[in-house]
Amino acid sequence: MSKGKLIVIEGVDGSGKETQSRLLHQYLLREKTPVLHLSYPRYEKESSALVKMYLRGDFGSDPDAISPYVSSTFFAADRYASYKTEYEAFYMDGGWVLADRFTTSNMIHQGGKIADLKERKEFLDWLVDYEYRLYEIPRPDVVFFLDLPPEISLERIRERSNKITKEKEKDIHESNRQHLFHAYEAACRIAGEQGWHRIDCMDGNRQRSVEEIHGEIVHHIKKLGGQDRV
Ligand SMILES: Nc1ncnc2c1ncn2[C@@H]1O[C@H](COP(=O)(O)OP(=O)(O)O)[C@@H](O)[C@H]1O
Numbered sequence: 542m543s544k545g546k547l548i549v550i551e552g553v554d555g556s557g558k559e560t561q562s563r564l565l566h567q568y569l570l571r572e573k574t575p576v577l578h579l580s581y582p583r584y585e586k587e588s589s590a591l592v593k594m595y596l597r598g599d600f601g602s603d604p605d606a607i608s609p610y611v612s613s614t615f616f617a618a619d620r621y622a623s624y625k626t627e628y629e630a631f632y633m634d635g636g637w638v639l640a641d642r643f644t645t646s647n648m649i650h651q652g653g654k655i656a657d658l659k660e661r662k663e664f665l666d667w668l669v670d671y672e673y674r675l676y677e678i679p680r681p682d683v684v685f686f687l688d689l690p691p692e693i694s695l696e697r698i699r700e701r702s703n704k705i706t707k708e709k710e711k712d713i714h715e716s717n718r719q720h721l722f723h724a725y726e727a728a729c730r731i732a733g734e735q736g737w738h739r740i741d742c743m744d745g746n747r748q749r750s751v752e753e754i755h756g757e758i759v760h761h762i763k764k765l766g767g768q769d770r771v
């Protein structure tokens with residue numbers, strides 16, 4: 542049996558990842574594809590303890606003051622624990638894994654902290670080595686980047702509760718406008734460099750509907766192959 546597929550939905554906070562990954566999961570289940578739907582960080586698991594401390598501001602409320610190398614290791618450890626305890630056997634046996642965020646989030650949110658492009662490239666090389674080679678976490682087969690301008694995603698998350706405490710107060714990334722803009726800028730650049738599939742969430746000034754975006758993702762999934770049913 543050959544390995545399955547790892548599909549990642551990426552984008553800045555509020556870009557529609559949860560909405561689209563839920564719809565894609567339902568679609569794959571209807572198509573009888575063996576699929577697990579995962580979301581990172583896994584706030585309810587022990588392995589996310591340091592992620593929660595970081596996002597809550599225990600190490601400081603300015604994300605830029607915390608080294609991206611240090612904070613990436615918190616998120617990577619949670620992904621390692623997830624791989625070993627939740628999906629390694631399933632994936633090695635041909636199962637599909639659909640992830641709302643992945644190493645790609647470290648690339649854009651942590652990489653986005655580094656303005657100098659040469660230094661950012663060094664960080665990205667280090668990160669890929671750390672997560673994919675050292676931890677042996679699988680590399681995604683396809684990454685869908687939901688491209689929504691941060692001005693609009695900020696509107697969408699304005700009223701939303703955070704996922705750690707379920708309270709209205711924002712985590713240190715969400716409450717920092719500059720962080721979101723830097724993550725978006727990094728995502729647009731890295732998407733091109735890494736061959737991610739960019740999904741334009743706007744049609745001119747209009748936000749494309751949930752159904753339109755889902756249709757575009759499914760169109761590409763059908764071309765992914767490796768599974769007769771899809
Ligand atoms: N295409 C869309 N058009 C308008 N609103 C959307 C669209 N997709 C998602 N939303 C809304 O935007 C908010 C953020 O979406 P969500 O899927 O939670 O994003 P993320 O997981 O990227 O933070 C939610 O209130 C959701 O209902």
Ligand SMILES: Cc1cn([C@H]2C[C@H](O)[C@@H](COP(=O)(O)OP(=O)(O)O)O2)c(=O)[nH]c1=O
Nearest residue numbers: 554555581582616642646647650651704714
């Ligand atoms: C999974 C992951 C998330 N993050 C960041 C992105 C988010 O700003 C923050 C929390 O993720 P999340 O709760 O998924 O954000 P949202 O649902 O609002 O999109 O953690 C990383 O920096 N690295 C990672 O590996």
